[in-house]
Amino acid sequence: MMKIYHTPVLINEVIDLLDIKKEDIIMDCTVGEGGHSEKILSLVNKFGHLYGIDRDKEALDTAKKRLSLIKTNFALIHGNFADILNITKEHNIARVNKIIVDLGISSLQIEIEERGFSFKREGPLDMRMNRGERTTALEIINSFPEYEIADIIYKYGEERFSRKIAKKIVNYRKSKMIKTTTELAEIIKKAYPHKWQKIHPATRTFQALRIEVNKELENLEKFLENFPQILAKNGRIAIISYHSLEDRLIKTYFKQNEKLHILNKKVIKPTPEEISRNPRSRSAKLRGAEKL
Ligand SMILES: C[S@@+](CC[C@H](N)C(=O)[O-])C[C@H]1O[C@@H](n2cnc3c(N)ncnc32)[C@H](O)[C@@H]1O
Incomplete structure (x- = not known):
């Protein structure tokens, strides 16, 4: 049995915001254990494709097993989303029309003591996602x-x-x-x-x-500067963040970029029902934009 630790956050809200279509070429920049990607892949047909990036190799192993059970039109890439321009070049990815980024840490990383992320579990002081x-x-x-x-x-x-x-x-x-x-x-x-x-x-x-x-804010800034270059016209991006500094960066970058239209002026948060089902979702904030 495949062990899955992570419950995807704001999953329906992300699907709605991205307006996923059957032939979309989607890039999940933080595929993790593949929670969001599993749902998205189930919505595309054979002309669609999903690329999943993560800097954590262990997470990619789980995502691979999980997504293979749905469809074969996906590719997983070990890398940092800050390098999105090089990644798309190296993998000959010509067109992306939906991007999802789900920042922060995954439950897999927290739950495994030897990764050293949790003060509740004795482990080495590590905390590297990669x-x-x-x-x-x-x-x-x-x-x-x-x-x-x-x-x-x-x-x-x-x-x-x-x-x-x-x-x-x-x-x-x-x-x-x-x-x-x-x-x-x-x-x-x-x-x-x-x-x-x-x-x-x-x-x-x-x-x-x-x-x-993990240089999380620096990586996010670099990504925000670069992602508009790989997103097709009318393409959409959805970003979930869990820290006020991240949310501020996203809000500012979306606002400053003249080629982006903000999809939700008011930030989207989990419902009380989602928070009680999955307490780790409590600080999540979702913002979306469309490329003009
Ligand atoms: C909240 S989890 C994603 C969970 C996933 N959406 C799911 O539903 O299973 C965040 C993931 O982002 C990855 N990550 C964080 N920063 C990254 C970066 N700069 N580049 C690539 N992956 C990153 C982490 O390794 C982690 O697996």
């Missing part, structure tokens, strides 16, 4: 200067106790290297005033480290 890349959370935590760690936690985690946390980390590492997720979570907890511990004190710091390790 395990072929160099920088890990271990390197940041054990070698970055205190002010830089504090800045990362403040900027990407919007964490009010960033300085206290960075100080505790640097004090601790003077005597012992910080190696595991749970070890780091304990150190953060000690830096956190008790009355503020409504959500786990490590939540924001772990999010911030993940964003830094």
